[in-house]
Amino acid sequence: MPDGAPVLEPRASCPKDFRVALVLPRRGPAGMFGLECHAAAELAAAEIDAAGGVAGRTVEFVHVDGSGDPAAVAATIGALLESASIDAVTGWHLSNARQAIAKVVGGHVPYVYAAAYEGGERSDGVLCSGEVPGDQIVASLHWLRTEERLSQWFIVGNDYVWPRGTAAATRVGLRDTGIEILGERFLPLDTHDPACWDRVLNEIVRSGAHGVISLLVGSDAVRFNRAFGDKGLDAAITRFSPFTDETVILASGAEATANLFVSAGWFAGLDSASAAEFTAGFGRAFDLVNGIGPADESAAPPPGTMAETTYSGVHLLAGIAGTSVPTVEDARRAFGKWGWDSPHGPVDLHRGSARHPVHMAKARGVELDVVARVR
Missing domain, CATH: 3.40.50.2300 (Response regulator)
Structure with missing residues (x-):
């Protein structure tokens, strides 16, 4: 493992965690992306925690199945909000789920939607970080x-x-x-x-x-x-x-x-140092999360764009935080103008649209x- 690489270990929940609903598909046609997106999210969380966390808090994921009826997915998020069990929402899932979740989340907690999408999302506190x-x-x-x-x-x-x-x-x-x-x-x-x-x-x-x-x-x-x-x-x-x-x-x-x-x-296959670093980290995370592969040989597949955008979405969510965990006000500020570095290059968010290298x-x-x- 390279010097400085985050140690990927299970994290115990505590009251001072930054609790994030991680919405990923487990079933249906998008279910094939669930394992890689989970591994990518865990890699991002480990890197964030290694750098001091989010306003000093470690990242704790509350896992939500993003497949199935969008209204049911949104209802799950609504219940978590009502019980004050989450501080934010992110993940890779389909746009029909995003629309339903945004109606429930809007104005309550920040929500970073990581997938490429059709454009036009304007719900309060929602940031869409994918390509348009x-x-x-x-x-x-x-x-x-x-x-x-x-x-x-x-x-x-x-x-x-x-x-x-x-x-x-x-x-x-x-x-x-x-x-x-x-x-x-x-x-x-x-x-x-x-x-x-x-x-x-x-x-x-x-x-x-x-x-x-x-x-x-x-x-x-x-x-x-x-x-x-x-x-x-x-x-x-x-x-x-x-x-x-x-x-x-x-x-x-x-x-x-x-x-x-x-x-x-x-x-x-992108030829850059940041791409190679992400690919290596993803391999370690995938093996750990899925409990497969001998210690000296990775069983991880190449990370696809769904994994990379999930990873970048978690980092974006943590990155907009000020002196506290991210708030809707932080998301509103980022919606107007924000920038970050991803494994595929710099991304600029302007008036809700993220501009990517393609x-x-x-x-x-x-x-x-x-x-x-x-x-």
């Missing part, structure tokens, strides 16, 4: 037109607020650019029926699109990639996703990732090779 469509998707489509000569696209997404809001924002961002969206199709979360995927693939082919923008989550993205590869469409149609990471690529399999591009702030990667088997920075 204009920076991530529109910039990526311009790059793909220049580098790959792709200008006609078909959108496939899950049927909830993030894919629909992102599709609408993308259409607005592409006005008068010569890049066209020829059609779109949204499917329920956790779609398993092969016939549904087959109908979508046939619709894509009939549209004549050069490429597909995938706004699918987790295991739904995996099922789509496998169906796409099985049908042999990857030879003629490019796929692009702003919500795929190394975990999805690995689960999809090498035979299902040809001609697939991904854009995000973070990739495990990189493009191309799948190579079950790995992602970073090929360009698009913003």
Whole structure:
């Protein structure tokens, strides 16, 4: 372990802890990201504690399952607030859960939402630290037109607020650019029926699109990639996703990732000292949290963007604190203007929108090779 690296050990609860509801998915299509996000959050907490804590308090996570009915997730948060059991909320979860949680949390405690999202969140005390469509998707489509000569696209997404809001924002961002969206199709979360995927693939082919923008989550993205590869469409149609990471690529399999591009702030293959430091720390945290791997050999997968954004979200929450634990007033100040360093580079928050470096990667088997920075 490098000198100065935080020691990751279980922390006992005490009245002076900084108690954070950590909302992560355990089930459903996003459940595949839960373990890596948990490990990343624990790494951030260990680093914060090693640096003196949050206003002298150690970080204690109160774990909340972010999958399932958003109203039920929000009710859990509401009960924790009512019993004065938490001081803040953060985590990686879907936008439908965020909207429900924000209604309960707004104005009571700070809430850092770590995932890439559709934009427009203005609830009191809520900070969204992930990428937004204009920076991530529109910039990526311009790059793909220049580098790959792709200008006609078909959108496939899950049927909830993030894919629909992102599709609408993308259409607005592409006005008068010569890049066209020829059609779109949204499917329920956790779609398993092969016939549904087959109908979508046939619709894509009939549209004549050069490429597909995938706004699918987790295991739904995996099922789509496998169906796409099985049908042999990857030879003629490019796929692009702003919500795929190394975990999805690995689960999809090498035979299902040809001609697939991904854009995000973070990739495990980024060549920087801060990226290497985070990757090493994540490996230690993953092994400890999940109780796997011999002491001299990590069993951790490469950290995906969902893990990295969770890590950065915990650090942002701690970073806005003044002389006490973070308050809604601290979140309001940060909402107007704030900046921080992340493993993928500097991030600036201005009027509620976080501006990130955005990189493009191309799948190579079950790995992602970073090929360009698009913003």
